[in-house]
Amino acid sequence: MLLITCPVTRTDELVADRRIRSVVNHPTHIALHVECPCGSVHVYRTGRRWAARRPAAAARPAPELTPA
Numbered sequence: 896m897l898l899i900t901c902p903v904t905r906t907d908e909l910v911a912d913r914r915i916r917s918v919v920n921h922p923t924h925i926a927l928h929v930e931c932p933c934g935s936v937h938v939y940r941t942g943r944r945w946a947a948r949r950p951a952a953a954a955r956p957a958p959e960l961t962p963a
């Protein structure tokens with residue numbers, strides 16, 4: 896599962912791994928193309944180097960995925 900923030904509806908969406916259409920490796924990051932519940936495909940950047948540059952963004956999904 897993957898937690899994304901939809902740029903269209905501005906809500907957090909929990910999507911299944913099979914909704915990931917493609918993963919593209921770039922020198923500075925990994926681009927995930929995710930099929931969103933809103934009907935669009937959004938691109939999200941992830942990866943160690945990207946996380947190092949954007950610590951807040953990288954840390955974000957973990958607490959929300961933890962069951963209360």
Ligand SMILES: [Zn+2]
Binds near residue numbers: 902931934
């Ligand atoms: Zn969306």
